[in-house]
Amino acid sequence: MALLMMAIDSTIVATALRAIQHGLQASVNLAGWTITAYSFGFVLMLPISGKLSERFGRRRIFIGSTVAFTLASLGCGLADNIYLLIVLRVLQAAGGAGFTPSATGIIVDHFGSSRDRYVSLFGSIFPVGAMIGPIFGGFFVTWLSWRDVFYVNVPIGLLILFLALRYLPHDRPRGAKRLRKMDIPGIVLLGMGLLAGMLSISALGEMRFGVGWAWFVGLLVLACVAFVMFFRHIQRVPAPFIVPRFIYGPGFGAVNLVNMIFSGSIIGAMALVPLYAVNRYGISAVGSGSLLTAQGAAAMICSLSAVMLLRRSGYRLPLYVGSVLSVAGLLLLALPPQWGISPYAWLAFAAFLVGAGNGSINPAMRNAGLQLAPESSSMLAALRTLSLQTGAIVTVSIVTAILVGNEHQGAVQAWVYAFLALLRLAALPLVRSVPEQKGAW
Numbered sequence: 001m002a003l004l005m006m007a008i009d010s011t012i013v014a015t016a017l018r019a020i021q022h023g024l025q026a027s028v029n030l031a032g033w034t035i036t037a038y039s040f041g042f043v044l045m046l047p048i049s050g051k052l053s054e055r056f057g058r059r060r061i062f063i064g065s066t067v068a069f070t071l072a073s074l075g076c077g078l079a080d081n082i083y084l085l086i087v088l089r090v091l092q093a094a095g096g097a098g099f100t101p102s103a104t105g106i107i108v109d110h111f112g113s114s115r116d117r118y119v120s121l122f123g124s125i126f127p128v129g130a131m132i133g134p135i136f137g138g139f140f141v142t143w144l145s146w147r148d149v150f151y152v153n154v155p156i157g158l159l160i161l162f163l164a165l166r167y168l169p170h171d172r173p174r175g176a177k178r179l180r181k182m183d184i185p186g187i188v189l190l191g192m193g194l195l196a197g198m199l200s201i202s203a204l205g206e207m208r209f210g211v212g213w214a215w216f217v218g219l220l221v222l223a224c225v226a227f228v229m230f231f232r233h234i235q236r237v238p239a240p241f242i243v244p245r246f247i248y249g250p251g252f253g254a255v256n257l258v259n260m261i262f263s264g265s266i267i268g269a270m271a272l273v274p275l276y277a278v279n280r281y282g283i284s285a286v287g288s289g290s291l292l293t294a295q296g297a298a299a300m301i302c303s304l305s306a307v308m309l310l311r312r313s314g315y316r317l318p319l320y321v322g323s324v325l326s327v328a329g330l331l332l333l334a335l336p337p338q339w340g341i342s343p344y345a346w347l348a349f350a351a352f353l354v355g356a357g358n359g360s361i362n363p364a365m366r367n368a369g370l371q372l373a374p375e376s377s378s379m380l381a382a383l384r385t386l387s388l389q390t391g392a393i394v395t396v397s398i399v400t401a402i403l404v405g406n407e408h409q410g411a412v413q414a415w416v417y418a419f420l421a422l423l424r425l426a427a428l429p430l431v432r433s434v435p436e437q438k439g440a441w
Helices: 002-015 015-021 026-055 059-079 084-097 099-110 110-141 153-167 175-179 184-205 213-236 244-248 253-269 273-279 283-315 318-333 341-371 374-401 409-426 428-433
Strands: none
Touching: 002 015, 002 026, 002 059, 002 099, 002 110, 002 273, 015 026, 026 059, 026 084, 026 099, 026 184, 026 374, 059 084, 059 099, 059 153, 059 374, 099 110, 099 374, 110 283, 110 341, 153 244, 184 213, 184 374, 213 283, 213 341, 244 253, 244 374, 253 273, 253 341, 253 374, 253 409, 253 428, 273 283, 273 341, 273 409, 283 318, 283 341, 318 341, 318 409, 341 374, 374 409, 409 428
16 A cells, blocks of 8 residues: 555656646746655665664554655645745655565565565556556546645555554564664765766756756766765775675676666656657647556556566566567557557557566566565665666656757657667676576575
């Protein structure tokens, strides 16, 4: 329920942007920051929430995240100016960032030999939220108020809180590990790097004919310096914020890179499909938005199927199968409709193939890193989500920067999908570096 609530919230707000702009008498830019601020807060808090889950216990962080998300949602609905709404969206994101790491840790700790299957089922939750979020958002904006987009989280959050307090088992004692001091310098350096990197990517996506290059370069340099200092720091301290091998060690480095390229970039590319449908084929806004339903349905179906086969197939076979499906879908997106098929049906089938590809690989990639270090499942889950978010945000920002001021946006975007298909093919050798595992872990 918590993961579904978070997934719905990540898409439902986009449908209410215009209503928020008029309701709070804000500019388009400031209204858009209600989404940007959430992305920033979510990415910044992911590794921190993973570390907190391991330090203070998964149950506590899950319950704390539920409280934070619910209260921030209530505050968003009550906000009387756009600046307060943006701040509350950051707090809401901080709560949402704690769900996946803590929930993953709870399953790894308490589900025994079945944990691989239940962790894999996470992949079927997010597409459901992505499908129904815009539907709920359209209903609230049309018949009720934009504030209900946030208020809807309050009763759900209270129900989750009641069920969590009643049914989630208490965390196991962690002994002296809990008493270790938090690596505050490591947190600060990573936070600086992520924030500067996110802002530089945002600046890239909003450039207008070269204006803003100084900001982009300056922020990018700051991000690089902060990351270099962070990596030097975690190699020297006895109890680093993130153990270096989780980022680039044997097995872990390949898993993080595959998550970023195979899933993250595709998520970002598919978020631009409605824009592509409008620009290239003149499909209506409603019709173009519904294309993502085909992608979500395919991802859910294939994810559930992959869960049932994962113990026999291992992790690498689903990656190859999913890559074939995704490459085929991306190429179909790039090519014009053939054999008299309508543009809508052509794009829907292409989106279905891409969704099927992502759904096929998600269960494997959720388990590939976890089985290497189950005791650090919360941090590994946070790093996986961070890799996905990074790949998606970079892809969207680069593509939108390319599209700005171009008279033939549909044709340019077609070449982008063709390039992503080639990138996916070029990255296939990475699959051999992904840790293999058959059976339960």
